[in-house]
Amino acid sequence: MTTEVTSRVALAGFRRILGADAVLTDHEAMAPCLTDHRKLYEGAALAVLRPGSVEEVAQLLAFCNGTRIGVVPQGGNTGYCGGATPDESGRQVVLSLARLAHVRRIDPANYSLVAEAGCILANLQREAEAVDRFFPLSLGSEGSCQIGGNLSTNAGGLNVLRYGMARDLVLGLEVVLADGRVLSTLGELRKDNTGYDLKSLFIGAEGTLGVITAASLKLLPRPRAIATAFVAVRGIAAAVDLLNLLREASGDRVSSFELIPHIAVELTTRHIPGIAEPLAGEFPWYVLCELSSSRAADALDAMLESALRDAMDGGLLDDAALAQNERQRAAFWRLRESIPEAQRIEGPSLKHDVALPIGKLARFVEEASTWIAANLPDAVLVAYGHLGDGNLHFNVNARAGTDPLRFVAHADEVQRVVHDLVASFGGSVSAEHGIGRLKVDELVRYAPPVEIELMQDIKRALDPNGIMNPGKVLKVAP
Ligand SMILES: Cc1cc2nc3c(=O)[nH]c(=O)nc-3n(C[C@H](O)[C@H](O)[C@H](O)COP(=O)(O)OP(=O)(O)OC[C@H]3O[C@@H](n4cnc5c(N)ncnc54)[C@H](O)[C@@H]3O)c2cc1C
Numbered sequence: 001m002t003t004e005v006t007s008r009v010a011l012a013g014f015r016r017i018l019g020a021d022a023v024l025t026d027h028e029a030m031a032p033c034l035t036d037h038r039k040l041y042e043g044a045a046l047a048v049l050r051p052g053s054v055e056e057v058a059q060l061l062a063f064c065n066g067t068r069i070g071v072v073p074q075g076g077n078t079g080y081c082g083g084a085t086p087d088e089s090g091r092q093v094v095l096s097l098a099r100l101a102h103v104r105r106i107d108p109a110n111y112s113l114v115a116e117a118g119c120i121l122a123n124l125q126r127e128a129e130a131v132d133r134f135f136p137l138s139l140g141s142e143g144s145c146q147i148g149g150n151l152s153t154n155a156g157g158l159n160v161l162r163y164g165m166a167r168d169l170v171l172g173l174e175v176v177l178a179d180g181r182v183l184s185t186l187g188e189l190r191k192d193n194t195g196y197d198l199k200s201l202f203i204g205a206e207g208t209l210g211v212i213t214a215a216s217l218k219l220l221p222r223p224r225a226i227a228t229a230f231v232a233v234r235g236i237a238a239a240v241d242l243l244n245l246l247r248e249a250s251g252d253r254v255s256s257f258e259l260i261p262h263i264a265v266e267l268t269t270r271h272i273p274g275i276a277e278p279l280a281g282e283f284p285w286y287v288l289c290e291l292s293s294s295r296a297a298d299a300l301d302a303m304l305e306s307a308l309r310d311a312m313d314g315g316l317l318d319d320a321a322l323a324q325n326e327r328q329r330a331a332f333w334r335l336r337e338s339i340p341e342a343q344r345i346e347g348p349s350l351k352h353d354v355a356l357p358i359g360k361l362a363r364f365v366e367e368a369s370t371w372i373a374a375n376l377p378d379a380v381l382v383a384y385g386h387l388g389d390g391n392l393h394f395n396v397n398a399r400a401g402t403d404p405l406r407f408v409a410h411a412d413e414v415q416r417v418v419h420d421l422v423a424s425f426g427g428s429v430s431a432e433h434g435i436g437r438l439k440v441d442e443l444v445r446y447a448p449p450v451e452i453e454l455m456q457d458i459k460r461a462l463d464p465n466g467i468m469n470p471g472k473v474l475k476v477a478p
Contacts, residue, residue: 005067007046013067014049014093017059022099024048033094036085037078038351041437043086045072045094052099054174054182054213060095061211061467062180070470071095073207075149076120078141080353081436083153083206083472092470097148100213103127111219112171112188117148117212124217133219136163136255140337148212154204156432158336161388162255162292163220165432166203172216173199178209178463186216201458206434207469209462223255223292227300228323229308230332232283236362238316239287239387243358245316246289249307253300256290257388258336263397264384267342268335275335278321287387288336339384343397348404349382350414352394354422355431361390364425368394371417376410378402391431394418419446435473443473 005013014023024030025047035042046069051057064071070092074084086092097118106113108131115124121142128135137150139157149155151173155166163169172185185199202209233239239259246254262284268275279286291300301322308320323329343349356364369381378399385392396414398407419429419442429442444452456476459466466476 005069010046010067010069013063014047014060017063018049018051018056022050022052022056024050030094033074033077033096034086036082038080038082041082041085042088043072043092044088044090045086045092046090048094048096050096050099054100054176057095057100057176057211057213058180058182061176061178064093064467065179065465068465068467069093071207071211071467072469073097073148073152073211075117075146075152076141076144077149078145079149079153079436080351080433081206081430081438083434083436083469084149085437087471095211097146097211097213100148101146104214106131107188108133108219110188111221112216113219114186114188114214114216115147116214117146117151119147121145121147121150128219129222132222134222135169135217135219137166137169140340147215147217151203151212151215152206153434154432156386156389156391158256158258158386160386160391160432161257167200169218170199170203170215171218173202173212174214175199175202175210175212178465178468182213183210186214188216201462204434206436206473208459208473209468211468221294223294224296225293225298225300226290226329227292227304228288228290228329228332229304229320230278230323231287231289231308231320232279232281232318233285233287234316234318235285236365236387239285240358240361241314242287242311242316243289243388245311245314246291246304246307249310250291250300250303253291253293253298253303254289254388255292256288256386258288258385259387259392260286260288260336260339260384261382262286263380263382264339264342265335267346267382268338271342271345272334272338275338276331278332278335279319281319283318288332339382340393343382343395347398347400347402348408349395349397350379350408350411352396352415352418352422352429353391353431353433354394354418354427354429355389355391356422356425356427358387358390360425360427361387361392364421364427365392365394368418368421371421372396372414375417376414378407379410386432389431390427415442437472440471440473440475444475
C-alpha cells in the first residue's frame, strides 16, 4: 500500500474493516475522545475507531501502517499526561478499546483471569470477587479506567505497597503490533524463562509500541480481615517511622499507607458533600493506613490499635481513629479518593507526580515547600499520596481569588524547581502517571542518555513507521 492517502480513502478503508457504525466522524460523537481528563490538550482526529475484535484491531493497524496514519489508543481516558489525546493535525485516529470488554477466562484454582483490554478495572475487581478471589489494583478512577490503560501506564494506586504496580500483576499479554501482527503471550504461567520478557516492553509504553488487546492477570486470596485507621502523625518523618513500626508489628500486613495533609481534609470537606473531618482536632499531617489479611481469624483491629498505642507512646502521632465498621472505613477512603476532585473544584493546580526513596521524603517536602512559600505567595501546597511507595502527588494549588492565568504562568518554573530537587534526591519525575505528551521533555532531561537511546532503538524496531501514538513518551524520527 502506498503512503499518504486522502481522508476519504482512509475513511473508506476503516469502514470496510469495521462497518460504518464503528467509525465515528461526527464532531459531537468524537468530542469526548479528543480531550484529556485534565483538559490540558484538545486534539483533532480523522475518526474515532471502535473495533470489536482483535482481528479488527490487527487489520486497522496493518492499514494505518501502510498508509502512515498515526494511531492513538484510548482506554478510559482518565490518564493524567495527555497520552490518549490525538495531536491537533486531524491526521491521526483514536482507537478506542471500549468494545473489547469481555473476561475470556477466569480460573480460581490457578488464581488467574484473562481479560480484554477494554474491561473497566472495577468490573474486574467484581469478577474476581465473584469467584472468591481478589484483584488488588485499585485507583480513584477505577470506575472508568480500563485494564489496557492501566497496563499501558503501569498504574500504581492504593495497594502497591503490598501487591506492586500493574506490571507485577501480569502473567501474559496479547498485543497487536504496529504492522498488524498479533503477539500472544497469554499463558497463565508463573514461571517462564524462555528468552526476553517481551510482554514487559508493552507495560508502561503508553501505546507507543503496540495495542494491548488482552491480559492474563494474577489473582490473590481475598482479604477477610481488614483494619483501617485515620492517624494524625507528627510530620512526614514520623509517618515513615510509623509505617516501619506497623510493618513489623503486623507481620507485614500493611496494604495501604496514604499521606494526607490538613489542607486536603479542608478541601474535601468544603467541596465534596457528605465528607466530614475524621478527627476532632486539627493536625498538619495525617495517614490513612490499612492492614489486611486473608485469614478471617486475624485480629487486625487489636493489632493495629496496639501498634498505634506504641507509636503514640513513642511520640510519632497525636491522635487516631480506628474504623469501627464498613461505613466508617468507606468514609475514610472516600475522603482520600476525593482529594483530586476537591482540588479541581478549588481551582488551578500545578501537579507533580514524583517518587523518592522513602527515607528522603521528609527532607524533600521541607525543601520544596520552603521554596514555594518564599516564591509563590499565591500558592498553597497540597502534597499527598502513596507514602508507603515513596510516591507523592506534590501539587501546588492557587489560593482562592488568585487569577488562574497568572498562576498557571508559573508552571514551568515550579516544575523545574520541583523536578530538579527530586532528581537531586535520586527520585523519579513520573512515579505512576507516565510520560504521555506532558513530560516528553522531562524524560529527555532526567533520564540517562543511554536509556533514551535504547528506548528509541526499541521504538524503531517495533514501529519503524512511527504510527503508534506519535509524539508521546519519546521524540523519535522514524
Ligand atoms: C480520580 C483519578 C484518580 C487516579 N488515581 C490514580 C492512581 O492512584 N494511580 C495511578 O497510577 N493513576 C491514577 N490515575 C490516572 C489514570 O486513571 C491511570 O493512568 C489509568 O491507568 C489510565 O487508564 P485509562 O484506561 O483511563 O487509560 P487512558 O487515559 O485512556 O490512556 C492512558 C495511556 O495508555 C494508552 N492506552 C490506553 N489503552 C491502551 C491499550 N489497550 N493498548 C495500548 N495503549 C493503551 C493511551 O494511548 C495513553 O497513552 C487517576 C486518575 C483519576 C482521574
